[in-house]
Every structure is written in structure tokens, then in C-alpha cells.
Amino acid sequence: MSAAKNVKKQKKNESMMKLTxxxxxxxKTAMLGLTILVVLLLIAILGPLIAPYSDIEQDLMxxxxxxxxQHPFGTDELGRDILSRLIIGSRASLEIGLVSIAxxxxxxxxxxxxxxxxxxxxxxxIMRFMDIFQALPPMVLAIAVCAALGPGVNNCILALIISGVxxxxxxxxxxxxxxxxxEYLEAATAINCxxxxxxxxxxxxxxxxxxxxxxxxxxANSILSASSMSFVGLGVQPPNPEWGAMLSAGRNFxxxxxxxxxFPGVVIMITVLALNMLGDGLRDAMDPKLKD
Amino acid sequence: xxxxTKKNKDALLSVRDLEVxxxxxGAVVHAVNGVSFEIEKGKSLGLVxxxxxxxxxxxxxxLGVLPDPPAKVLKGEIVFEGRDLLKLSEKEMRxxxxxxxxxxxxxxxxxLNPLISVGDQIAEVVSLHxxxxxxxxAQKAMQMLxxxxxxxxxxxxxxxxxxxxxxxxxVIAIALACNPELLLADEPTTALDVTIQAQVMDMxxxxxxxxxxxxILITHDxxxxxxxxxxxxxxxxxxxVEYADKEELFLNPQHPYTLGLFGSIPSLTDDVDRLKPIPxxxxxxxDLPEGCSFHPRCPHATEACKKGVVSYVEAAPGxxxxxxxxxxxxxx
Amino acid sequence: xxxxxxxxxxxxxxxxxxxxMLHAVDDxxxxxxxxxxxxxxxxxxxxxxxxxRTMIHLLESTDGKILFKDRDVTKVNKKELIKxxxxxxxxxxxxxxxxxxxxxxxxxxxxxxxxxKRYSKAEAGQKAEEIMSTVGLDERLWNAYPHELDGGRxxxxxxxxxxxxxxxxxxxxxxxxxxxxxxQAQVLNLLQDLQEQKNLTYMFITHDLSVVRHISQNICVMxxxxxxxxxxxxxxxxxxxxxxxxxxxSAVPSTDIRHKKQRILLQGELVSPVDPKPGCRFxxxxxxxxxxxHEPQKLEEVSPGHFVSCCRVKELN
Numbered sequence: 001m002s003a004a005k006n007v008k009k010q011k012k013n014e015s016m017m018k019l020t021x022x023x024x025x026x027x028k029t030a031m032l033g034l035t036i037l038v039v040l041l042l043i044a045i046l047g048p049l050i051a052p053y054s055d056i057e058q059d060l061m062x063x064x065x066x067x068x069x070q071h072p073f074g075t076d077e078l079g080r081d082i083l084s085r086l087i088i089g090s091r092a093s094l095e096i097g098l099v100s101i102a103x104x105x106x107x108x109x110x111x112x113x114x115x116x117x118x119x120x121x122x123x124x125x126i127m128r129f130m131d132i133f134q135a136l137p138p139m140v141l142a143i144a145v146c147a148a149l150g151p152g153v154n155n156c157i158l159a160l161i162i163s164g165v166x167x168x169x170x171x172x173x174x175x176x177x178x179x180x181x182x183e184y185l186e187a188a189t190a191i192n193c194x195x196x197x198x199x200x201x202x203x204x205x206x207x208x209x210x211x212x213x214x215x216x217x218x219x220a221n222s223i224l225s226a227s228s229m230s231f232v233g234l235g236v237q238p239p240n241p242e243w244g245a246m247l248s249a250g251r252n253f254x255x256x257x258x259x260x261x262x263f264p265g266v267v268i269m270i271t272v273l274a275l276n277m278l279g280d281g282l283r284d285a286m287d288p289k290l291k292d
Numbered sequence: 293x294x295x296x297t298k299k300n301k302d303a304l305l306s307v308r309d310l311e312v313x314x315x316x317x318g319a320v321v322h323a324v325n326g327v328s329f330e331i332e333k334g335k336s337l338g339l340v341x342x343x344x345x346x347x348x349x350x351x352x353x354x355l356g357v358l359p360d361p362p363a364k365v366l367k368g369e370i371v372f373e374g375r376d377l378l379k380l381s382e383k384e385m386r387x388x389x390x391x392x393x394x395x396x397x398x399x400x401x402x403x404l405n406p407l408i409s410v411g412d413q414i415a416e417v418v419s420l421h422x423x424x425x426x427x428x429x430a431q432k433a434m435q436m437l438x439x440x441x442x443x444x445x446x447x448x449x450x451x452x453x454x455x456x457x458x459x460x461x462x463v464i465a466i467a468l469a470c471n472p473e474l475l476l477a478d479e480p481t482t483a484l485d486v487t488i489q490a491q492v493m494d495m496x497x498x499x500x501x502x503x504x505x506x507x508i509l510i511t512h513d514x515x516x517x518x519x520x521x522x523x524x525x526x527x528x529x530x531x532x533v534e535y536a537d538k539e540e541l542f543l544n545p546q547h548p549y550t551l552g553l554f555g556s557i558p559s560l561t562d563d564v565d566r567l568k569p570i571p572x573x574x575x576x577x578x579d580l581p582e583g584c585s586f587h588p589r590c591p592h593a594t595e596a597c598k599k600g601v602v603s604y605v606e607a608a609p610g611x612x613x614x615x616x617x618x619x620x621x622x623x624x
Numbered sequence: 625x626x627x628x629x630x631x632x633x634x635x636x637x638x639x640x641x642x643x644x645m646l647h648a649v650d651d652x653x654x655x656x657x658x659x660x661x662x663x664x665x666x667x668x669x670x671x672x673x674x675x676x677r678t679m680i681h682l683l684e685s686t687d688g689k690i691l692f693k694d695r696d697v698t699k700v701n702k703k704e705l706i707k708x709x710x711x712x713x714x715x716x717x718x719x720x721x722x723x724x725x726x727x728x729x730x731x732x733x734x735x736x737x738x739x740x741k742r743y744s745k746a747e748a749g750q751k752a753e754e755i756m757s758t759v760g761l762d763e764r765l766w767n768a769y770p771h772e773l774d775g776g777r778x779x780x781x782x783x784x785x786x787x788x789x790x791x792x793x794x795x796x797x798x799x800x801x802x803x804x805x806x807x808q809a810q811v812l813n814l815l816q817d818l819q820e821q822k823n824l825t826y827m828f829i830t831h832d833l834s835v836v837r838h839i840s841q842n843i844c845v846m847x848x849x850x851x852x853x854x855x856x857x858x859x860x861x862x863x864x865x866x867x868x869x870x871x872x873x874s875a876v877p878s879t880d881i882r883h884k885k886q887r888i889l890l891q892g893e894l895v896s897p898v899d900p901k902p903g904c905r906f907x908x909x910x911x912x913x914x915x916x917x918h919e920p921q922k923l924e925e926v927s928p929g930h931f932v933s934c935c936r937v938k939e940l941n
Contacts, residue, residue: 016726183722186682187785190714191736192706205726288726288769342804455894485667486831487890490875494889512804515877542881556809558838560861560878566816567838569809573774 023285030281036274044090053081055088074259089241096226097219100160108168116176130166138163146234156235175207216279220272306330310368325530336507338517341527391421394467398479400459404451411447436465457488529585536611629658635688644899648674650849661826663840671849676795680712713786717798719778723770776807848905855930
């Protein structure tokens with residue numbers, strides 16, 4: 001129908017980027033998510049300055065302390081202040097969560113776009129390669145990487161990136177295949193667009209939206225995977241704190257001292273929730289079809 | 293259309309003053325705005341109009357398959373064999389649907405279940421509506437296949453083994469399986485090629501005559517209407533702007549919109565240098581213009597057309613035009 | 625007669641499919657004069673869209689020649705191809721999938737100008753605005769996104785993009801099939817106006833015979849990848865010679881209710897030309913088929929400019 005009527009007056013000539021930002025800033029949920037995320041990042045940066053206690057100093061007189069005025073989140077099995085450990089641990093956890101997902105998303109989407117766009121042999125080779133990666137349990141893969149390169153946060157991130165790539169390749173490829181038949185790609189070829197430009201300008205922006213939510217969801221998984229890595233001694237090395245590791249350590253005491261899992265759990269949940277709210281908002285803001 | 297002139301005792305279906313709206317996210321879309329027509333037994337009526345004119349909504353309302361919400365019938369009645377279909381319960385309606393009134397949809401590709409053989413799909417309709425054994429239903433299905441020009445030994449085949457035209461034949465066989473009184477054909481040949489369209493349209497017309505079924509043919513193609521309808525209603529913005537017998541409408545069109553449509557179609561026989569399109573765009577059904585809904589695009593519009601109610605005038609017996617300037621347009 | 629702008633000589637385009645070799649365009653030859661329109665008609669799957677895309681190098685031809693301005697452009701290197709594409713453009717059928725939903729009208733029209741690297745950003749902007757006015761897009765819509773516009777307006781954007789670089793040859797692939805009649809007439813008139821202003825040459829692909837008669841000087845009729853008849857349009861509609869053309873013309877529903885046409889009904893349906901047998905592909909549905917029809921057919925000139933590929937054309941007409 002004459003949707004043109006909705007375009008009552010001439011709109012300002014603004015780029016898609018600006019338009020996206022403007023819409024994003026008007027979305028209250030997304031803004032709440034962004035605020036929480038900024039606060040979390042600030043906490044991570046300021047870490048040692050705001051933590052009330054040391055994160056590794058043991059206080060064996062105060063083991064399994066329930067939340068109190070001195071220790072608002074209680075203490076763990078070695079008497080360490082859980083609040084302080086969460087604050088200091090946010091550095092490692094956020095770094096692992098965000099960097100590893102960003103890494104696998106970027107690599108995965110690029111490879112997926114190439115596979116989807118070129119099709120045929122290129123597609124076949126890439127996808128069979130990804131099949132091999134997916135056939136290995138991510139944990140085994142990560143352990144192999146850490147075993148080869150040595151334990152440590154950076155190698156842990158690398159391992160998580162590698163195990164995350166195939167999923168993104170698959171999704172990006174499916175998303176590109178949907179767009180592959182569109183005539184505007186042919187039109188772009190007809191006006192002499194280079195392949196790189198077609199992918200960057202015509203395919204990627206249209207293929208990205210379904211992936212954004214997946215990206216934000218992935219952060220939680222990768223924080224938890226990082227914890228299992230530390231559990232087998234490959235990620236963050238004890239006694240240094242890390243959210244996932246705290247969660248799995250507290251698991252043993254869940255019956256008697258539930259605060260040891262509740263607080264790390266809640267923090268991880270808040271992080272993921274904030275990322276999700278931001279991701280949803282971003283996806284909507286990027287969709288030109290939704291009205292202002 | 294005025295009640296007295298249009299009331300007809302022989303009518304199989306008579307739709308009176310039908311109004312349907314869709315509500316979506318606060319906006320009210322006026323899809324059908326006071327449509328009245330009737331159709332006699334064995335006759336065919338063509339509903340012609342452009343995308344979004346409300347043609348399909350009318351058909352779906354008659355069949356009682358409008359999604360409610362968002363759609364809502366505001367007023368009007370649809371009298372079929374003496375009963376108002378809008379007042380029937382869903383259970384009563386189910387007996388009418390498929391048995392007495394059936395519908396052919398535009399896209400034959402999605403109208404058939406890919407996992408059931410075509411013969412069984414026809415037999416299913418038969419056994420649902422007629423009190424008969426499975427064997428009799430299968431027999432009837434074979435007869436129907438033969439009737440639409442498909443050899444009965446293809447009974448066991450699946451939809452993907454059929455081409456587009458053949459699938460549409462199967463759809464038609466399903467629609468006609470219970471000898472319905474009324475067939476609603478919604479753009480039955482739009483998805484088909486010209487030569488296949490000719491085959492299918494000829495077959496529909498032939499069967500319609502043979503079985504004495506009434507038909508409402510919905511289309512945007514005036515050519516298709518010219519070849520297979522008795523009466524034509526031209527729809528614009530949810531209203532019938534012109535209603536007449538086929539000969540009368542094609543030889544003596546009156547409404548500026550109908551004239552505009554004829555001016556827009558390139559002829560197969562006459563040479564014109566430029567077509568004379570209707571200027572502008574169809575109105576937004578969320579925001580219909582006041583007065584005559586065609587006035588913003590009409591070359592003859594006057595102040596009177598922009599406000600107030602436009603009513604039907606009878607240009608010739610049975611030829612109704614919704615226009616203030618009916619006589620003027622003819623001269624122009 | 626004006627000079628020939630583009631010519632196809634024994635052009636072939638095959639696709640390899642799992643079921644065999646698909647002969648989408650098989651041995652097609654025709655010429656298009658500068659400033660005229662060549663209509664290509666046929667039913668779905670007859671290879672008309674493939675032919676259009678092969679002509680402008682969106683698809684690589686399998687065999688045969690394309691002569692553009694008397695130069696063979698079938699095999700060109702990358703640099704020449706870029707030059708060539710500025711001269712040859714395409715307008716697509718579906719105004720919904722032919723525009724990038726994330727690019728505004730202005731961005732879509734300006735893109736070819738920027739890619740051509742001939743204009744500064746400011747010049748390109750100015751030229752884009754000129755073009756958008758030429759195709760009748762209101763200024764208030766220049767920064768709108770495609771989904772905000774109706775089919776007719778979207779098709780205007782597609783036309784604007786195609787004429788941006790002043791091409792001489794445009795393939796119009798069913799540009800009005802997706803539009804309502806009243807809008808269709810507006811777009812057809814626009815295409816004709818542009819042709820007059822810019823001396824454009826069109827190859828107009830459609831399945832709608834009344835449209836093709838209206839807009840083209842010459843017409844090619846295709847059936848399953850083969851060219852069955854080509855002729856000046858008036859002559860084709862007055863005296864079609866090939867049995868398929870006759871059946872096609874008789875099948876078109878006409879609004880002329882005074883003269884009932886005698887319809888030639890065809891049996892059967894289109895098949896796909898995978899590994900076809902030699903000979904006339906229409907023979908399977910033709911009412912006049914005989915032994916000789918299964919031998920390869922030749923396109924013969926029966927009257928000036930009127931070519932038919934049917935061995936029985938003389939005895940049947």
C-alpha cells in the first residue's frame with residue numbers, strides 16, 4: 001500500500017550508522033543494558049581500588065562466612081571475601097567472555113560470508129573443515145590448545161575462539177544464503193561493485209541482524225567454558241579469582257552455604273542480561289523496516 | 293447499491309453492505325467499505341481491482357476464514373441460501389465450507405500437502421463432507437481427476453511430481469469435489485503461464501457450466517474477466533465503484549477509475565504511442581480520503597467529490613456507478 | 625535503417641545440473657538497432673532472463689558471439705568488462721528484492737556514480753539528484769528506504785540506478801510484471817520517455833504480450849531456450865507464423881469482448897531443456913508436428929526482418 005504516505009516530510013540525510021545510533025539511544029531497555037555493562041566495565045577497570053579486601057588473602061578464621069556487614073557477600077571456603085573476588089575476577093571473566101566471543105564472531109562471520117557467497121567448492125571445503133572442528137568436543141579442543149601453548153588467560157581465550165568459530169560460520173553462511181538470490185546483488189555486479197564491496201556493503205549489513213543476538217548469548221557460555229578450563233587447570237590459575245571458577249568451586253558447598261554460588265551466579269546472569277538487552281536493541285535499531 | 297433495486301429472490305448469495313476492518317498496532321485499515329452484490333445460481337461474477345483493494349478480504353469473509361483478530365466484520369450480511377453466514381456458529385460454518393462454498397487459492401504450490409498423494413487429498417475432502425465409505429471417496433476422487441484432465445492412474449502420485457498447471461488442476465478438483473454451490477476463485481491463474489492459464493480458465497468455465505456452479509472470480513486482469521464472467525464488479529479502495537453485466541461494462545464503462553484501467557492496458561490490436569495511466573497511487577486504507585475515495589486521482593473531481601457521500605447512480609438497467617459525474621465522464 | 629548496437633550470434637548458455645546439461649539459451653541470434661526496443665517473450669523457463677543476463681555479461685556465455693558496437697565482447701578482460709558494464713545495464717523484475725533494504729534511495733542511486741570514479745562526491749550527489757528527478761521521484765523521498773515506498777516508486781529507483789551512468793543498452797527483465805496495471809502504465813511511459821531523451825536501446829523481456837506489443841519495434845519469441853520466431857512487432861501480431869507463436873497469441877485473454885478469438889489450445893506443459901534431443905523443442909506439443917521436426921531446425925527469413933524456425937512454415941501458412 002502507499003507506504004510512501006508515511007514519509008510525510010523529507011528526512012534529514014543521515015547515514016545508516018547515525019540512524020542506528022539515534023534509534024538505539026531512544027530504546028530504554030537497550031540503554032539500561034548499556035548502563036549496566038558500562039558499570040561492570042568500570043568495576044573491572046577500577047578493580048583493586050574499590051575492592052574492600054584482598055582477593056587472594058586467606059582468613060581461615062572466617063571460612064564459609066555468611067553475608068554480614070564486614071563481608072556483604074560472605075566469604076568462601078578459605079575465608080576470602082567473595083565481593084572482592086567478584087570485583088577483581090570481573091577483569092578475567094569479562095575479558096575472556098567478550099574477547100573470545102568477539103574473536104570467534106569476527107572470524108566466523110568472515111569465513112561464513114565467503115562460504116555462502118562463493119558457494120561450490122569453496123563452500124564445500126570450508127564447511128567440511130568446520131565439520132571436523134565441530135566433531136571435536138569444544139572442551140577437548142580447548143584443552144589441546146592449552147596443552148600445546150601452555151595455560152594462561154590468553155591461551156584460554158584463543159582456545160575458546162577456535163571452538164566458537166564453527167557455530168558462527170554456520171549461522172553466517174545460512175544467513176548469507178538467504179540473501180544470495182536477491183537481485184540487488186546482481187544489480188551491484190552490474191554497476192561494477194567489487195566482490196569485497198558486495199560482501200561488505202550489500203551482504204554483511206543484511207546478514208548481521210540474526211547474528212547479533214547469538215553473539216550476546218555466546219558471552220555467558222564462554223564465561224562458563226572458561227570456568228571449566230580453570231577447573232581442569234588451564235584457564236585462570238588459582239588462587240586468582242574468576243567468576244566461572246568461583247561458581248564451580250562453590251558447587252560443592254551449595255547445600256550448606258548457597259551464598260557461595262548465588263553471588264557469582266547472579267553476577268554472570270546480570271552481565272548476560274545486560275548484553276542481551278543491548279543486543280536486542282541493536283538488532284531492532286539496525287532494522288530499517290521498523291518505524292522510528 | 294440501493295436495496296430495492298438489488299434485491300433478488302433468485303440470488304444464491306447476496307452480500308449486503310459489508311464492512312470489514314483490520315486493526316494493527318493502533319491503526320485501523322478499512323479493507324472493505326460497504327460492499328453489496330449478489331450472484332445467481334450458475335452465474336459468475338468477476339471482482340476486479342488492484343492490490344489491496346479488498347478483493348481477497350471479501351472472499352475470505354464469505355468463506356468465514358478471516359483471521360479475527362486482527363480482522364473484524366463491522367456490519368453487513370452475507371445471505372447464502374436464505375441464511376446469514378455471518379451469524380452461523382463455527383460448527384455450522386464448517387458444514388458450509390468445502391461442501392457448499394469452496395475456494396481456489398492463488399498459489400497452487402502451497403495449497404497442497406506435499407506428503408499426501410493427490411488422489412488421497414481429493415478423497416479426504418469427499419469423505420469429510422459426504423457420508424460415504426473410503427472406497428467410494430477414492431472412486432469419486434478418480435472421477436474428479438479425470439474431470440480436470442488428469443489421468444486417474446496418477447492418483448497415487450505426489451504433488452512434487454506435478455507441474456504448476458497440473459497442481460492447479462488438482463486444487464480445482466479438490467474445490468469441486470463436493471459439487472459446491474459457490475466457487476470462490478482467488479486469482480486462480482496468476483501464477484501460471486499464458487498458455488497454461490488459457491487451459492485452466494477454459495476448464496474452470498466449462499466445469500462451472502457443466503455443474504451449474506456459481507463462481508466469484510477475483511482477479512486484477514480485465515482480460516480474464518472478459519473471457520469468463522457474466523457480471524463484473526470493479527473494486528477500488530474497498531468499494532464497488534462500478535457494477536454491470538460484462539458486455540455493458542466493457543462496451544460502456546462509466547466510472548473514471550474503470551476508464552483509467554482500460555487506458556492503462558496496452559491493446560493487442562490498436563496502436564497508441566503512450567498509455568494513459570491513472571495519475572497518483574491507490575489510497576492508503578488507513579487513511580482514506582474524504583468524499584469519493586477516487587477523487588485525488590480523478591480528472592473530473594469537483595468540490596462536491598471531495599466532501600459528502602457519493603451514491604450509486606444507474607447508468608443503464610443493472611449498471612451501477614459510484615460517481616457524482618457519471619454523465620460528464622462519458623462525454624469527457 | 626539505423627545501425628546495429630548489439631547483436632547475438634549463435635549465442636549459447638548451458639548450465640550443468642545434477643540431472644544433466646541444461647540448455648537455457650541454445651543457438652540464439654538476433655540484432656538490436658540503436659534506439660529501438662527488442663521485446664523477448666516466452667513462458668517461464670524459456671531462458672529469456674538467462675538470455676538477458678548473458679547479453680550484459682552477468683552470466684558468462686558458453687558459446688557464440690555478442691557483438692556490441694561491432695566489437696566482439698564475448699571474451700573480455702576485467703578492465704574491459706568494467707568499461708562495458710557502464711554501457712550495459714539491467715532493470716529487474718522484482719522491485720522488492722532488487723534494492724538493498726539498508727540503503728536509502730539516494731545511496732542506491734549514487735553508488736554506481738561513485739564506483740565509476742569519474743565524479744567527485746559533490747558532482748555525484750548532484751548527478752544523482754538530477755537522475756532521481758528525471759525518473760519522477762519526489763524530493764521528499766530521496767532519503768527514504770525502499771520498504772517505505774510502493775512497487776512503482778521502487779521500480780523507479782531501479783530505473784534510476786540503471787540509467788545513472790548513461791548506458792546505451794538496457795536489459796529490462798520483466799520490469800512491470802509485479803506492478804498493478806495503473807502503475808504499470810506509468811512505468812512503461814517513463815521507460816519510453818527515457819528512451820526518446822537518451823536514445824536508449826532496450827531489450828525488453830516479458831511474458832505479457834500486450835505490453836511487449838506496445839513497447840517494442842521488434843520481437844523475439846522463445847521456447848525452451850530456442851528462438852522460434854523474430855519479426856517486427858506489428859507483423860508478428862498480424863501474421864504470426866510459428867505454431868507456438870500462434871498458440872501463445874491466441875491464449876492471451878483479451879478485453880475486446882466483441883471479437884471472440886479462436887483459441888488454439890496446447891496439450892501438455894513445458895518441460896525443462898535438460899539434455900534435449902535435436903530438433904524443434906515445441907514439436908512435443910505442436911499440433912502439426914511431423915518426422916522432419918525432429919531434425920535440427922534453421923531460422924529462415926520468410927519476409928524482410930521476419931525469421932521463423934519451423935520446417936513446415938511454408939505449407940502451414
